[in-house]
Amino acid sequence: MARGTTRAARQKRLRNARASLILCGPAVVLYGGFIVLPAILGFAYSLTDWTGWTRTPHFIGLDNFRELVRDTRLFDAVRFTLFETVLIVLFFTFASMLLAVVLDKLRVMKGLIRGLFFYPYVLSILVSALLFQYMANYREGAINTLLRAVGLDAWTQDWMGDPRLVPYFIFALVAWSGVGFFTTLYLANLQTIPVNLYEAARIDGAGPFSVFTRIQFPMLLPTLTTNSVLALITGINLFPQIVVTTQGGPGYRTFTVGYYIYHLGVLNNRQGYAAAVSFATFVALVFIAAIQVALLRRRQVSL
Amino acid sequence: MRKRRIPLLEVLMLAAGIVFVSPCLLAVLNSFKTLREIVLTPMALPESLTLENYVYLFTGVKLARPMLNSLLMCGAVIACLVTAAPMAAYSLMRRRMATGKVLRVFFLAGLTIPFQIIMVPLLQQFRMLGIQFTYFALLVHYVSWGLPLCIFIYSGFMATIPKELEEAAEIDGCGPVTTFWRIIFPLLAPCTITVVIFWGLWIWNDFMQAFIIMGTSKGQLVFVQLWRFLSDKYVKNWNHIFAGVVVLSLPVTVLYLLMQRRFIKGLTAGAIK
Numbered sequence: 001m002a003r004g005t006t007r008a009a010r011q012k013r014l015r016n017a018r019a020s021l022i023l024c025g026p027a028v029v030l031y032g033g034f035i036v037l038p039a040i041l042g043f044a045y046s047l048t049d050w051t052g053w054t055r056t057p058h059f060i061g062l063d064n065f066r067e068l069v070r071d072t073r074l075f076d077a078v079r080f081t082l083f084e085t086v087l088i089v090l091f092f093t094f095a096s097m098l099l100a101v102v103l104d105k106l107r108v109m110k111g112l113i114r115g116l117f118f119y120p121y122v123l124s125i126l127v128s129a130l131l132f133q134y135m136a137n138y139r140e141g142a143i144n145t146l147l148r149a150v151g152l153d154a155w156t157q158d159w160m161g162d163p164r165l166v167p168y169f170i171f172a173l174v175a176w177s178g179v180g181f182f183t184t185l186y187l188a189n190l191q192t193i194p195v196n197l198y199e200a201a202r203i204d205g206a207g208p209f210s211v212f213t214r215i216q217f218p219m220l221l222p223t224l225t226t227n228s229v230l231a232l233i234t235g236i237n238l239f240p241q242i243v244v245t246t247q248g249g250p251g252y253r254t255f256t257v258g259y260y261i262y263h264l265g266v267l268n269n270r271q272g273y274a275a276a277v278s279f280a281t282f283v284a285l286v287f288i289a290a291i292q293v294a295l296l297r298r299r300q301v302s303l
Numbered sequence: 304m305r306k307r308r309i310p311l312l313e314v315l316m317l318a319a320g321i322v323f324v325s326p327c328l329l330a331v332l333n334s335f336k337t338l339r340e341i342v343l344t345p346m347a348l349p350e351s352l353t354l355e356n357y358v359y360l361f362t363g364v365k366l367a368r369p370m371l372n373s374l375l376m377c378g379a380v381i382a383c384l385v386t387a388a389p390m391a392a393y394s395l396m397r398r399r400m401a402t403g404k405v406l407r408v409f410f411l412a413g414l415t416i417p418f419q420i421i422m423v424p425l426l427q428q429f430r431m432l433g434i435q436f437t438y439f440a441l442l443v444h445y446v447s448w449g450l451p452l453c454i455f456i457y458s459g460f461m462a463t464i465p466k467e468l469e470e471a472a473e474i475d476g477c478g479p480v481t482t483f484w485r486i487i488f489p490l491l492a493p494c495t496i497t498v499v500i501f502w503g504l505w506i507w508n509d510f511m512q513a514f515i516i517m518g519t520s521k522g523q524l525v526f527v528q529l530w531r532f533l534s535d536k537y538v539k540n541w542n543h544i545f546a547g548v549v550v551l552s553l554p555v556t557v558l559y560l561l562m563q564r565r566f567i568k569g570l571t572a573g574a575i576k
Contacts, residue, residue: 028409035450108310112320114567130548134544139342239419275423
């Protein structure tokens with residue numbers, strides 16, 4: 001009798017294990033083999049002097065990281081990336097919130113107007129980049145043509161080629177494509193605010209401004225946390241937009257860290273060093289995000 | 304008093320929204336003009352509608368084949384994702400697996416890994432497997448890249464399905480795999496639609512990862528092809544660029560107009576709560 005149960009139990013266990021293998025196997029193999037493994041290999045490569053796809057890498061210990069702390073071009077890239085990130089985070093956390101509050105007030109054409117602001121998000125990065133390059137072009141672009149047409153020739157600028165303006169060009173591109181996404185997250189949160197809070201405020205004679213500061217803003221804090229972290233990730237990983245617009249130029253003005261890694265690893269065959277840079281930035285990103293979440297969470301509780 | 308103030312806000316926001324998407328409207332308008340006209344009078348209506356730019360896309364840029372490639376790639380990746388991801392999510396969420404908790408963290412970690420960090424080693428891996436610069440490599444990459452987010456979305460949805468259904472199926476003698484396909488998978492349909500929209504759009508629009516993994520040598524997906532032909536020049540042929548942008552955004556735009564709500568819901572589903 002006891003024997004029979006154990007055999008049945010063993011058989012059941014075996015069947016369960018096989019089911020787990022069928023259900024989980026494909027996902028584990030693919031994700032483990034082509035996302036996790038390269039991430040780990042990346043760390044291993046960062047300890048080598050690997051240059052060129054065909055050459056064998058040699059172990060050089062922490063030399064890449066020693067080079068990294070003295071790499072002025074990397075520091076310029078970090079500075080530019082952080083500058084863009086600050087703009088992006090501020091814009092996506094606060095401007096989108098404002099836009100969401102205004103859109104939430106609409107009575108008619110709600111869907112249409114929301115749809116317009118969300119639309120750029122469904123376009124390819126390449127499409128938005130090409131449109132923006134056209135708008136910003138010095139000789140033929142729409143902005144300058146418009147300015148010349150109304151006699152404001154003095155205002156025309158090389159929006160994309162001027163080293164002082166190009167950071168704002170990149171920012172505008174990112175902001176334009178993403179604002180609808182972040183606004184939608186706020187709108188979803190606004191819908192969860194109970195109606196009786198607004199009614200109470202109206203009875204108390206609160207104007208739109210105090211409704212915003214006393215009711216909406218505090219209620220939106222959870223989404224503010226989410227949005228600021230997502231915006232942070234967008235900013236730090238800023239990279240495809242650079243490839244399709246400025247390619248780091250003019251000069252090295254718009255090198256972001258992501259573009260620098262691509263420049264080293266894919267274009268210039270410095271795979272070992274590129275791996276070191278990407279590993280270091282990844283650690284930095286996780287660190288910054290953790291601090292940000294911790295700070296925002298604390299604020300949420302205190303309110 | 305109040306009634307008169309409200310439409311003002313709406314009209315204002317509608318105008319703002321139209322200005323906001325004006326680069327897209329300008330692209331449509333200018334795609335019917337000659338290059339000369341675009342440069343001289345970008346805002347004016349075209350003097351005579353020319354379809355030359357669109358013809359060039361299919362004769363000069365040869366966009367028809369890449370469009371088919373992209374479509375097939377979307378289909379293949381989605382087919383893999385909507386089978387592998389819910390199976391894994393089901394296993395992680397519902398079955399008492401010894402390794403369940405570890406695996407959950409393992410997949411969740413994938414949401415934080417940026418592409419730059421795996422880019423270089425991944426190319427080397429594909430080289431060692433002898434599949435570099437192939438559609439197969441890109442397919443493998445897209446599926447692995449999509450898995451963590453899909454598993455995350457499916458796991459969240461799985462919590463809303465009552466457990467009694469599975470228990471009943473188990474009593475009836477269904478094994479876990481049969482239970483999943485017969486009982487659970489059909490109930491996950493709303494989630495599957497989200498995944499189809501999200502990744503279909505993502506892969507159709509993707510330029511960067513396809514460009515890095517496939518190179519520019521052999522067959523191409525649409526946006527890589529467009530970039531190769533129209534962006535890599537000092538002189539920009541805006542007329543062709545606009546036609547290309549319009550053609551490649553058209554399918555997306557039509558679907559967006561038809562199913563705006565679903566789109567917005569699907570695209571924001573990935574945002575971590």
